[in-house]
Amino acid sequence: MxxxxxxxxxxxxxxxxxxxxxxxxxxxxxxxxxxxxxxxxxxxxxxxxxxxxxxxxxxxxxxxxxxxxxxxxxxxxxxxxxxxxxxxxxxxxxxxxxxxxxxxxxxxxxxxxxxxxxxxxxxxxxxxxVQYMSLLYRTDKLASPPTSWSSLLDPELKGRIILPTFQNIMAVFLMEIMSVTRGGDMIDNVDPGFSAMAELARQSIGFEQSSAILESYIKDGTVWAMPFWNGRAQLLVDQGVPVDYVRPKEGTVPxxxxxxxxxxxxxxxxxxxxxxxxxxxxxxxxxxxxxxxxxxxxxxxxxxxxxxxxxTTQADLESLKLPDLSRIADKLGEWGERWERDVVSQAN
CATH class of the missing domain: 3.40.190.10 (Periplasmic binding protein-like II)
Structure with a gap:
């Protein structure tokens, strides 16, 4: 160098x-x-x-x-x-x-x-x-790969997931995609998303902002599944960590x-x-x-x-839920308060 x-x-x-x-x-x-x-x-x-x-x-x-x-x-x-x-x-x-x-x-x-x-x-x-929010999981802990974002709520993952803090945009995207999976949308009707995140908070061991800290939990086996950017997930795979990642069937946010x-x-x-x-x-x-x-x-x-x-292909693009970042920016204050009140308060 x-x-x-x-x-x-x-x-x-x-x-x-x-x-x-x-x-x-x-x-x-x-x-x-x-x-x-x-x-x-x-x-x-x-x-x-x-x-x-x-x-x-x-x-x-x-x-x-x-x-x-x-x-x-x-x-x-x-x-x-x-x-x-x-x-x-x-x-x-x-x-x-x-x-x-x-x-x-x-x-x-x-x-x-x-x-x-x-x-x-x-x-x-x-x-x-372009990366996407993937569902990262331990291959040595789960009998079969998860296929849905709802898999994070499986009983076997109780106390085995971790969530990003609201300061990490991944938290916003996860709330939005959970809203879509439950019949809401990504901006105007996100009540289902916040409800799902409250359930996930009760399922989780807590929240972390840094991707480096988030990945440390799954590397040492404390956590068995979590949302994670797929580029960093692939780096873990390439390092030989017993993990893999999927793009859930409901789609994801880039x-x-x-x-x-x-x-x-x-x-x-x-x-x-x-x-x-x-x-x-x-x-x-x-x-x-x-x-x-x-x-x-x-x-x-x-x-x-x-x-x-x-x-990399047009077919791949169809699996993405493109975020309206300008409208998200306008909602962050309101959503941040709601996250603290409705989601963080539910954590164990």
Missing amino acids: NVNRYLPLCLTLMLSGAPGLAFAETLVVNSYGGPYEAIIEERIIKPFEEKSGIDVVYDAVGSASQDYAKIKATRGQPGFDVVVMTASQSLQGCKDGLLEKLDVTAVPNLGKLVPSLAAVAGPCGAVHE LIATLNVPVGATNKQAATAFIDFFLEKSSQEAWVTGYKVGSARTDIDIPDDIRKRQI
Whole structure:
């Protein structure tokens, strides 16, 4: 790994031989650490540097919500040029005027994305990855794989599940999908969802916000089943943990990840070049096979064993319940109070 990436960001300024760029300062990309960092370095950043001549500083600091808080606090000048967030922050940043709008003129590969997924992220977000809320379970504890979200309420799982806190968007999505399974909907009639979550709270051992902490419970066998993003679930499978995951028969809600450019970014031309590179067919194939996630491009060629687990085809899209993130944002205050009153209060 190039240690220069982690020198103070102000130290590096270089000429670029990239077509269409007379010069470019070092491009600063903010995203996640851990397995994500190693994979993006290998599959995306190094190939981009080789193709463009642009040096990339990788800034593995902060969660999506923390990154957006920094963008907001600095009025769009957070010190990085590209940031990986989710569609929720992308929409809010566009509304607040703190993220650049992206179009096919600057980012031609935006035109290759499935319109329905691109629309969820809004005009400021480039969808580079799609995960979904899966049902993760211990293969050595359950006799047969669960097939429904209602399986979380099975008597054998009493005291063997854990739930995300309301601060984790997965909690909102789980409430919405439970509402749908019981005859409600995802926004206007969520009474069935809150009722189901109250039952799940009585079934659970408690709540945790961090995905890393949530997964620790199932890794050590304390928990036998829980909702979890499928990309991270696949990492556990690949590590040899006795777990597997399913997309329940009722469908599920996607977690749509985006690439965004703050309005005060120093190197916007290099930023859009990086985003377009990430969305290229070959780059999406490399990312999907490396990080084991889905794509908003349906024309990618990937191995069948990966394709059957990820969102990559039109048929896969039909299993998704696309969230109305703008309306969810308007409901969060009301739902948060109700979550504390009706759900958390029921936990053992």
